[in-house]
Amino acid sequence: MEQTTQDSLDPNHSLADTDWYLVEFQSMDDAIGTIRPDDPRLYIMRLKGDGTVSMKLNCNRGVGDWSAEANNETSGGSFQFGPLETTRALCPEPSLDEKIAADTAFIRSYILEDDKLYLSLMADAGIYVWQRYDSSIGALFQAEPDPAIEAAILDAFPDYRQEIIGEDGQQARYVYSRVDLNGDGKEEVLVYPMGSIFCGTGGCDLLLLTPEDCAYSLINSFPISRLPIIVTDEVAAGWQNLIRPESGGGATPSYVLHVFDGQQYIEQERLPGDVQPEGISYLLGEPTFDEGAILKLN
Template sequence: MVRRCIGILILITVVLAGRSNTVEGTGQQPDLTRVTYIQSETERDLKLEKALKELFELQKGDSIRYFYNRVDLNNDQVPEIFAYVTGPLVCGTGGCSAAIFQQAGSTYKLVSRFSLVRNPILISDKETNGWRDIIMYVSGGGIKGAYRELLFDGKTYPSNPSVQPEIKNGEIVGIGIINDDPAQNKGIEIKKDGEQ
């Protein structure tokens, strides 16, 4: 009887171990071996902080941190800024918020705003309407864990990745941005007006 119980436990362990490489045990997952991961920038960007304060309507005493990478999403040789923000005002059980900005003279112009974001964010080599496709992993808050594909519609990207098409398999080629471990890197704190 003891041998039989041990055998059953070993079988369960093997089955569960086989599921660990899949999204939520579905048996399907995209191949990410051709994704190159990069850490976020570490230098403070005051223009970005100003744009984030306005976008999220931050007040005195509000505290958020941000991570960002510069990546050319529309092949115009001018990188866009992808910012991922964390803190109690911009995060929930499904993830945090993010935004894409373009350089517009001495300021940044909003291209897209996202909710339910988890890092890293995958930037595919595939394009839709001249902009690179974005892939985000969504989970938490009752959402089934899955990779979702966000396609540019000619003006913006969809704001909620959880309702976008699921990527169940196939190869993804591109870069993984904001590939930071939040336990190791807390991001850059947005300074209140007048602080350095």
């Protein structure tokens, strides 16, 4: 396979800087037929304008390169992925993470039609059908620098200084999603800082901020969390419930339900980790460290 390169991608390509979720895999083998994921939130693909791709693959994530060349006579053209690097967690069955990761090496063409992206395997082995991402699935993470969010993070972590991370240490990064949790028309912010001071083997700290004048104040600093964060329809003390995934460090994967007590969120119940609870997901997209906004030191 010819390796893709970031330089080979036209930055004005119609697929550049687009987000997709998996609808189905159509096999040409009648014995396999069509395979659809139980939850489309589990499989998300972000084709970036710099020629890189990031994927959420159930409980795993993948990063690599992509390239495409449009055919002026059709709504498609050639398409290839470069080698995809993935994490190796064992996802609950049924899962398509391993199949998708393996099949990326054999994608050869695409068709873009009615907000659907059809990626075809070589030798007519099958077609992956992706739907353009929309807010009904949830909210992808944001990484545009925000001084007010940064100030709130630094207030919550005053020890984030050069002497803590060391002279050779990297500055931390952060991503976030906005959501109105209490129906007042003002959006709270779920913030996920990434870096040695914030993270462990089970994920990273999670902050919940609420707007206050021209700044943000801290409501909760949750312990080590995975993503995405789920907001349910159920309400306590006027605020929607939150659910965090926890795994890693030898602990059994689980979801942690939090309810608002009038001042902050408190843990109410632990749920099995094999089925994602109902609700709208935030901080979707499996952000990598390099994708986050740089957090300046205190």
